[in-house]
Structure formats: C-alpha cells, structure tokens
Amino acid sequence: MQLKKKLALAVVVASMSSQLYAYQVGEVNGTTFNIGGYFKAEGIFNDPDNDDQSFDGSARQSRINFEVDGEVQGHDVKGFVEADFYDDAFDSTDSSYAMRMRHGFIQVDNLTLGQTWTGQFFATAPFDVEMVDFWSTGIGSVAGSGAVVRPDLVLHYTTGGLRFSFQDPLYSDADVPDMVASYTHRTEAGHGFNIAVTGREVQTGLDDSEFGAAVSLASKFNFGSTSLSLSGYTGEGSNVSAGWGYNGAAAPVPNYEGRGEVDASGDLVSTTGFTAGVSHRFNESLRGNIRYGQVTADEVAPTVDDDTLQVTHVNLIYTYLPGLDFGVEWRDRNARTMPLRPAGQQVELMAMYKF
Template sequence: MVGVLALVVGSGAAGAAETTFTFGGYVKVDAMLTDYSDGEVAAGNGVRDFHIPGAIPVGGTAEDADVDFHARESRFNLKTETALDSGKKITSYFEMDFLLSPGGDERVSSSYNPRLRHAYFQYGNWTFGQTWMTFMIIALPDDLDFVGAADGSIFGRQAQIRYTKGPWQFAIENPETTVTPFGGGGRIVADDNSVPDLVGRYNFKGDWGTFSIAGILRELAYDDTSSGGSIDDSTNGWGVSVGGTFKTGAKDDIRAMLSTGGGLGRYIGLNFTNGAVINSRGELEAIDSTGGFIAYRHFWNDNWRSTVDYSFLQVDNDVPLTGLGANKTAESYSVNLLYSPTSAITIGAEYMHATRELESGVDGDMDRFQFSAKYAFSFATKSN
C-alpha cells in the first residue's frame, strides 16, 4: 500500500503539495473473571479475550471461573492525507492489533503477533483495500468488550472496492462461503466463490443522529470434486440491515441494529451460523437468520457514563438437514460504568451474561466481569 501511494503521490502528473501523517491508536488492558456453566474453554481460544457467541461451551461440566489479563486489543494506526495541486487528495489508513493472533503464550513473555485490521486508500469517491464491511452499520455500543452486542451485530472487515456518492455507497467485496454438511458436522470453509459480494448502503444524518439501510447479495458456493467429492453447487444469499445512533439528550444516545436474510452466515454474530447447508441431493440451501441489538448510553456527568444493551440472534435451521447440533439462538446483555478523567483515558467495569442454545435444546451460559483501562493517543506531522 505504501509503495502504491508513493508512486501516485510522487508522480509529476499528480503534483503532490503536502502530506499530513497522523499516528494514533490506544493502549488497553483487560482483566476478566469468566464463569462458563457447561464446560471449560482452553487457553488461547478467542472467547477468553472477548465474547464470541458460537464459542460458549454447551452440554459439558462446569469448572471454576477463569481469570484472564491481556493487552491484546491495544492497537496502532497510521493515516496519511496528501493534498494535490489539482485540489483533490489521497488518504490512506493502516491499523493493526494483536487479537486472535498466534505466536504467544501466558507462560513467560505474553508476546503475540500483530494482525491486520485496516489497510486501504481513498482517492476521490473511491476506496480500495481492507476496511469495515459496507454492509456493517457503524453503531456499536460503548462497551468494554471488544465487539459488544456481538450476537446480533453485522461485524467484520474485508478487502473491497467501494464507491461513495453523497449518502450512497456501493461495493464489491471479497466473498467466502461457510457450509454445514448434510446431517450436521464441522464447518466447511469452501473458498469456492466466483462472484464477489455486492453491497449497497444509504446513510441518513441529522441533528437527531444517524440512520442507515444496507443490502447485500452474495453467492454461496461449494465444490469438492477436486478432492474426490460429488458436490459442485451454488445458490444465492441476501440480507437487509437497518440501524443507527439516535440522540436522546445532550450526550445520551440509543444505538440499535436489526438484520435479517437468507445466507447471511459469516456476516452476523461472528459466524454463529453458516451461510448454507447441503441437502440430500448434494445441493446448497441458504440458512435464514435474524438478529439485532439495542443499547442505551447515559452520561451521569462529564466524566462518568454507562451503557446497557441487549443482543440476540435467531437461526431458522432446517433440522433434518443441519442436525440437532446446529446453533439455534444466542442472546446477551451487559451493563457497564465508565470513567474518563480526560478524553484520552477510560477506566471502567462491565458485567455481561450470554447464552447459546443448540437445536437439540442443549445450552450453556457465560457470565463475565471485566475491568479495563485504556489510553488513546494521536499526533500529526506534515511533510512537503
């Protein structure tokens, strides 16, 4: 990305006038006490770091609560903004953190590999690179949990080409299909798509807050013939999402999202359900799902604030195809108290209760108490 920008910015035709470099990010430490009602979660599993609806243990035996400390959500980002003599500008953004990455342990160094979050540049109305999914409406709760209200959230980042014109956004994005075998079983990550995901979104904005409507059309595809299988099929998936942030006072707000579709799969609930299931004829059938959340944030004064939220996801499985081991529902609620002595520092505590249920009726709960402290930083410099 940096090399491409250097070529564009440095070309005589472009006529670069000045580039502003902004370095930012935050340092965050999380301390968590988590109790699982129906099983144990191994060290290194992502659900030990933040709420992943599909990873809550079910049908097992309860053990003692787990204590985890980590600073893996800490992140660093770099933004460049180059003004051109033509009056246009080129903006780039790169960000990384350390969540869900291998390379570390809790025995000696607690070191972890960095992972890519964002890497994109914008020129005019165009965005090229990896960033938030266009189908994702930016209205997440003010929670200490990394995602917050993950069950009913459209959430993710991926490579894309996006065009923005006023309130309209259109994008083609990297496709991927997750499949449930006939009768149930482990998730199949197909990687057999031949058509990108197509996304459109319209954004409203006013003194009252923000509101967005998004739609997606996607191909669900799976081909195992090269490995000796007999399945080579595809079907269509679709989804609609609405949501936004609505002001209820000088600082208070309500944040909400509601999404539904056939074949949403990986887009909702951190891939709580798959996009499609294989039927008895070796064909793909899209799996329907509906989810959402609502969160209310209240400022007690200039330094203290709280958020309470509820999130859910309901999957409409065809049980004879998916089997009784398929995820059926996920729910969570949380409440927190946050203190910011300055705009750069946030210290707080949060309680979350989350549940996961299978089609068989087997379920499991998670109760988590979390303490976090975060320091955000940002500074800029210019170069001619």
C-alpha cells in the first residue's frame, strides 16, 4: 500500500514538471546528471468580447531543465533548475526572448528550499484536469495564479501526507512568511483528496496590515479511463494567488492596490471559488478534458463589471509519438485574466515534444 502511494505521488510530481522524459546524461560516483524539458509551438486564435479578432504564435513556453541527484552520507540530495523564454515581459511583438528562471531549488530528503511551486499549487494542481492554456491554469482554485505567482524563496517540508510551506511574503514588509499547511490522502483505487489552510500578512494601507486566511479542499476520483476533479476554497488574503479580487484580475505587483486584496476602505476582501473537471482517455493515444472554474469576490471596485470570474476549457490531446503531443483547446472567459488573456473566446493549437 505504501509503495502504491509513493508511486502515485511520483507520477503526479513528474507530470507537473518536465522531468517525465528527462535523459540521464551521466553518472559520477553515484550522482546522476539529467537534462529534460520540452519544445512547444502554439498558435492562438483570439476572439475578444470587446476587440478585433487576432492570431498570436509563439514558442516561448519551451523550457529546459537540469537536475543533479545523488546520495550524500545517507541523504538523498537533489539540485534542480529550469528556465523558459518569457523573461519579465509579455510583449509578443519582439521575437528576441530572454530566458528566465522558473525553478531553482535544493531538495534534501523531505526538505525543499528555493524558487519553485507554492504550497497552494501543490494543494490543488495534482487534483486538476490537464489544460493546454499556459496562463489560466487553476482559475477557480486557491492557486489560480500559479503560472505567475512563484515567490523568490519557498521552503517545503513533507512528512507522510503532510506538507508545510513557508514562502517569501508577497507583501515586502510582512513580519512573517506566507504559510500553507496541507494534507493529502490517496487511496489504492486512485482517488485523491487534499485539505489546505493558507495564511499571510496582507497590506491594507501605507503602514497597516492584517492577517488573512483561507481554506481549500481538492479531490480527484478515478473511474478507470475517466476521472472527475472537484475543488473549492474560501477566505481572505488569497486573492493574489487565486487571481481575482477587488480590482478584478490580480497579479503580484509591488503596490498593494493592484492585488485587489483590500477594498477602498482598506478592509480585506474575501473570495470564494470552485472548479469541476472531467478527463477521459479514449485510447492509448487520445485523451480529452472539460473544465469549469469560477471565483467570486464579495466586493469589487466600481470599474469592475462582474464580481465573478468564469473560465471554461475543452481540449483534445493526441500523442502521435512517445513524447510528441498535438492538441487543440477551446476556452472562454467572461473577464480578463493575467496576463494578456482578454475576456472572450480563444482556440489554441499546439505541438509539444518532451525530452
């Protein structure tokens, strides 16, 4: 039973990174050196609600990673670094794209330290369905901005199904780290459940702050070739990671007003979200996913048209060769999400080769 649980966790972690097809390029004194990543070409047809139709093509999501893994005095020690080509800018008119570090961390047994996924991401992403969309993955969950919220420093400690995360605070003058505590349970039948509690100090004024907390539940039910994903969360101080708040779409910008975590009076704004998705594997090569997510703020600014963000994804992904996928995805959102995702419909065609 323990072996099955460990194997399921390993598969989940591999699917969230690019290491599933990583190549071992060498071994020295028991230490292995691996290289992995993928090349992805994407073409997106945009049909915004309030603008002209357009087409965007890019290979910027392509990424490469390098891992060193070995045993040192009885401890499993790993170093991992990964980069893509988005840099800090999202200008699609210039084809000279610089690399940026997505991940850079050290792992010693159950302890992980560095720049990597947040505790919110680990509490929800393993239980979600597969999406082609790079910028709106997770919308409706407490980690809805997982693609853009990646603190400079994260510490994870895992023991059994428990994970404790201490994260570089998004509020630069916070007295304590942002924190996440979560518990995951998996069954032999392939079902999985997670409960998480988040807490962080939120800036409410120039020199004022309050502590906000949220609770999240996520689950995935396995029925052979079909699986069902469900999640929900509610709380305060989670707007920046959830991607929605008082000012609509939220992002980790330096000034607290842009995060939408407080209203015009400086009071914390609470948000509530849920997701529902179905995945089905038609055969060994073809799989499909349908997903709906929404998040609601209890108060929004007068300039925001709707207090609820709603996003729908439908996709088909075909494995043409081992490691080579082709996909098509239709998606619709009722409001702009971060970054560069206008309200309206999109159709994305993609080709991805993992190595």
